[in-house]
Amino acid sequence: MYDITVADICCMLSGRMGTEQMFHVLRIPWCCSCALDSWFSTNLFYITLAQATQYTAPKQSETEMASGKAFNQFLVLPVLLMNCLVLLGHCEPQNTEEGDDLLTAACKHTLHFQVCISSLGSVPGSKKSHPKELAEIAINVSTKYAKETLSYVYELKSSSANNDSYNNNSNIYVSRCLSDCADEYSEAIENLQDSAKALGNGEYEEVDTLVSAAMSDAETCEDGFKDLLSDDDNDSTFPLTDHNRYFSELCSNALAITKLLVY
Structure with a gap:
């Protein structure tokens, strides 16, 4: 054994x-x-x-x-x-309530507990995973969602070009924002893939830098929409707001779990 x-x-x-x-x-x-x-x-x-x-x-x-x-x-x-x-x-669990599995214990250190449990808990074996394995899972889940969001961006761009789902002014701005967001999420995916390699090498500070950069990419995507809107279009709704928020929460959880390996 x-x-x-x-x-x-x-x-x-x-x-x-x-x-x-x-x-x-x-x-x-x-x-x-x-x-x-x-x-x-x-x-x-x-x-x-x-x-x-x-x-x-x-x-x-x-x-x-x-x-x-x-x-x-x-x-x-x-x-x-x-x-x-x-x-x-004779070893007893630390910083966990009786009955907690390793996933629950790790998620208690994150800012988005429910998101952590639901997103990582769906991965087989995650409840018994070592923190480094959980960090890897968290990064992979974030990468997967970034790819799904990028695919969704392309779908929105295609539908926006073929119909008038937005009013004329908003349609122009949204199309421009979607193009920018496609670039941002492509970069976010690269950052997360590099962070997975850094995690495997034990370069935890590099992981922190790269995952934080991926979060910034999503924030830039969201901020770009707000910056491009004119005063007359303040009521427009950006279709990626929920995606950007959830992606940032996934990355935040990945950062929190990675920090368990350092402290």
Whole structure:
């Protein structure tokens, strides 16, 4: 069940393994309250013993050094591993109410909880996903909706050119806005696709920058319509207002979940 190697444990002890990677290797749920500092304190004797086998006898022969490493691997490290597995058995959720799944716990950190639950909850396995997986799902959901919105923009442009669904003045402005929005959403899709790559590389600040840029693209789409309207057309309704708002909420949730990986 726990596919942990001696090398993994050595990386943990030496500090070369980050917290997120450590949680992944140990299969520790991200919302656990069990402090790793407590674990290291409890096993300080074994950690010291493991280090002592390497440094207390600098003039050892190669045979003696090999013997010391064998002792380190087959006696000390297994004890640490067993204690770590016991820790997992007593691990309790953190910052979640009793019965919360991982998705609900993550969505509580967003500004748009219901949107988070409904949009991510429809993805199979999301309720048991690690925060990084949830962040990936959130970005993918945002990208999918951006593509759907772009297709809708093209449909509106086509129908606007073929009929008089808007009054004469508004039709001119809306058509111009739709062309601008098509460019904005195309750029938003590129930003989100790049953010997915950055997430995979652990570049969380870059993810923040790119997803924020995608949100700005939707805002520019909406603002462009307001700027192009003349004083006589203030009562006109832009057909993408609801799409822009929902897309911004999806991106906002993706940002909030990504921040869980940093703090």
